Amino acid sequence: MERVSEQYRAECEARYWLGMGFTTRSKREQLREEIRKKRGQKAADYLIENMRKEWGKQNGK
Numbered sequence: 001m002e003r004v005s006e007q008y009r010a011e012c013e014a015r016y017w018l019g020m021g022f023t024t025r026s027k028r029e030q031l032r033e034e035i036r037k038k039r040g041q042k043a044a045d046y047l048i049e050n051m052r053k054e055w056g057k058q059n060g061k
Contacts, residue, residue: 014050018058022051 022031028048035044055061 010046010050011054013047014054017047018051018054023055 017031022028028051032044032048035047
């Protein structure tokens with residue numbers, strides 16, 4: 001069950017950042033750098049990957 005919780009948390013975080021306007025390439029790169037400094041490169045890449053998935057869901061892609 002823990003894996004499901006982590007996946008849901010990651011999806012929620014991705015939607016949060018999209019809702020905050022981090023939808024352009026430059027904004028995503030700015031966010032990636034901020035997250036990289038706080039949580040590391042792997043976490044930053046994971047967030048951006050989830051943001052792309054959530055963006056696709058929201059836009060029918």
